[in-house]
Amino acid sequence: MIINHPLLGPRDASEFVYLGDASLIDRPDWQAKDAQQQFHDYLYLRDNPAGAHRELWFHEQGDRSWLVVTRDTITHEITNVELARDVALQRGRGR
Amino acid sequence: MRYSGMKVLWEGLTGNRGWKPVWREPEPKKSYDIVIVGGGGHGLSTAYYLAREFGLSNIAVLEKGWLGSGNIGRNTTIIRSNYLLPGNEPFYELSMKLWENLEQDFNYNAMVSQRGIINLYHSDSQRDAFARRGNAMIMAGADAVLLDRAGLEKQCPFLDFDNARFPIQGGLWQPRAGTARHDAVAWGYARGADMHGVDLIQNCEVTGFLIEDGVCKGVETSRGAILARKTAVCVAGSSGRVMSKAGMRLPIESHALQAFVSEGLKPVIPGVITFGAGHFYISQSDKGGLVFGGDIDGYNTYAQRGNLPVVEDVCEGGMAIMPMIGRARLLRMWGGVMDMSMDGSPFIDRTHIDGLYFNGGWCYGGFKATPASGFCYAHLLARDEPHPTAAEYRLDRFISGRMIDERGAGAQPNLH
Numbered sequence: 229m230i231i232n233h234p235l236l237g238p239r240d241a242s243e244f245v246y247l248g249d250a251s252l253i254d255r256p257d258w259q260a261k262d263a264q265q266q267f268h269d270y271l272y273l274r275d276n277p278a279g280a281h282r283e284l285w286f287h288e289q290g291d292r293s294w295l296v297v298t299r300d301t302i303t304h305e306i307t308n309v310e311l312a313r314d315v316a317l318q319r320g321r322g323r
Numbered sequence: 324m325r326y327s328g329m330k331v332l333w334e335g336l337t338g339n340r341g342w343k344p345v346w347r348e349p350e351p352k353k354s355y356d357i358v359i360v361g362g363g364g365h366g367l368s369t370a371y372y373l374a375r376e377f378g379l380s381n382i383a384v385l386e387k388g389w390l391g392s393g394n395i396g397r398n399t400t401i402i403r404s405n406y407l408l409p410g411n412e413p414f415y416e417l418s419m420k421l422w423e424n425l426e427q428d429f430n431y432n433a434m435v436s437q438r439g440i441i442n443l444y445h446s447d448s449q450r451d452a453f454a455r456r457g458n459a460m461i462m463a464g465a466d467a468v469l470l471d472r473a474g475l476e477k478q479c480p481f482l483d484f485d486n487a488r489f490p491i492q493g494g495l496w497q498p499r500a501g502t503a504r505h506d507a508v509a510w511g512y513a514r515g516a517d518m519h520g521v522d523l524i525q526n527c528e529v530t531g532f533l534i535e536d537g538v539c540k541g542v543e544t545s546r547g548a549i550l551a552r553k554t555a556v557c558v559a560g561s562s563g564r565v566m567s568k569a570g571m572r573l574p575i576e577s578h579a580l581q582a583f584v585s586e587g588l589k590p591v592i593p594g595v596i597t598f599g600a601g602h603f604y605i606s607q608s609d610k611g612g613l614v615f616g617g618d619i620d621g622y623n624t625y626a627q628r629g630n631l632p633v634v635e636d637v638c639e640g641g642m643a644i645m646p647m648i649g650r651a652r653l654l655r656m657w658g659g660v661m662d663m664s665m666d667g668s669p670f671i672d673r674t675h676i677d678g679l680y681f682n683g684g685w686c687y688g689g690f691k692a693t694p695a696s697g698f699c700y701a702h703l704l705a706r707d708e709p710h711p712t713a714a715e716y717r718l719d720r721f722i723s724g725r726m727i728d729e730r731g732a733g734a735q736p737n738l739h
Contacts, residue, residue, distance in 0.1 A: 276575060278563070302626055
């Protein structure tokens with residue numbers, strides 16, 4: 229698989245480390261009343277879709293940036309690559 | 324029809340005209356006591372033990388494709404019970420004991436061959452960890468022998484003992500482990516279940532669950548609705564897809580594991596051998612092909628194929644411990660979809676929906692578990708209480724803090 233890095237261009241997937249579903253960006257509020265349940269769902273449960281999947285890849289053998297890759301889990305086709313930083317900022321998670 | 328040496332002889336002398344199809348092909352009935360979703364190894368063994376051990380027979384097994392078309396036909400056929408943790412080891416040892424008597428039990432040749440497994444160790448600390456694991460195995464009624472270098476050299480003189488990076492110091496040997504003919508396991512269970520009156524329904528895809536007021540009343544299928552008092556899902560590899568139809572999210576990701584077979588060679592590998600410093604395991608089939616595998620590809624996928632970096636990694640692992648296989652040519656490779664769970668251990672449990680049961684999360688260890696998985700799932704379905712050896716395989720173990728994490732890798736499925 230080739231991941232089209234937004235800054236570095238096409239890079240081989242073996243340069244990257246895979247973390248998992250991009251929903252891991254959405255860390256729950258630790259002060260919520262049901263924080264325990266929320267953290268359980270956040271950490272352990274997955275949608276695990278067959279089809280388009282947004283997921284976090286870390287460019288460990290490269291510029292060490294986190295990417296959000298949209299990839300089809302049936303065909304392995306990659307349709308979109310964004311910097312995770314941009315995605316997190318869009319979701320209001322950055323400082 | 325029972326198989327026996329006499330039967331083979333008689334059919335041989337009379338033109339082989341008396342063989343009959345191994346199972347029926349019934350039309351689905353409107354309702355059953357128990358509907359098992361998934362006609363793979365675990366689903367078929369569940370049906371078999373429900374009928375044989377628990378006396379139930381109003382059962383259907385629904386299979387989307389053909390029987391045994393999933394991971395039971397795509398694995399590397401290793402059977403073993405060399406686990407450490409108390410939540411795992413008694414279960415896998417039950418499985419090992421069922422393997423040992425399987426062919427007599429279901430009257431079918433599954434080619435169970437107890438040729439042993441050796442996990443290599445490469446450092447003092449790894450030897451100590453393996454000694455501990457061997458003791459845990461012995462305490463659970465399994466067998467384990469810690470081999471030093473001399474003992475290992477006697478069995479496997481071809482190993483690269485003085486490898487500069489990962490010298491081989493010895494191995495943890497389980498003599499009772501071995502291999503089995505994977506397809507025949509599915510066929511034997513299917514035939515046994517069918518003989519006890521279980522309906523095996525192929526080409527019947529479950530498209531939804533009939534859930535009313537938190538109670539599962541059956542399934543919608545491509546061949547119409549089928550009602551059931553209990554619905555037992557057993558579709559490892561597709562668990563996420565199937566359980567999402569019941570609105571459930573699971574502590575599981577689907578990953579691809581590749582397997583490889585070389586050209587046929589004369590006997591060179593005595594049993595099953597695993598690399599302790601990388602991830603590589605190998606055995607030799609009765610046809611002579613070297614059957615081997617290693618790590619999963621490491622990203623979510625439902626494609627039954629992997630990519631080249633892992634192919635390289637697996638072959639490098641092989642070369643690190645037995646350079647002699649470097650001349651063997653690779654004949655075939657393929658991938659299967661694994662339910663990788665959050666702690667590397669499986670689930671055999673009820674769900675929060677009454678009448679809906681779940682069996683899955685087998686990571687890449689499902690084949691060896693086939694008999695015990697079916698036995699314990701049947702126990703849960705028939706008696707509504709878990710079998711003692713499978714009591715810890717609960718869906719709620721992450722919130723209750725009772726994870727069974729052999730590797731200690733945490734909630735990162737591609738590390739298990």
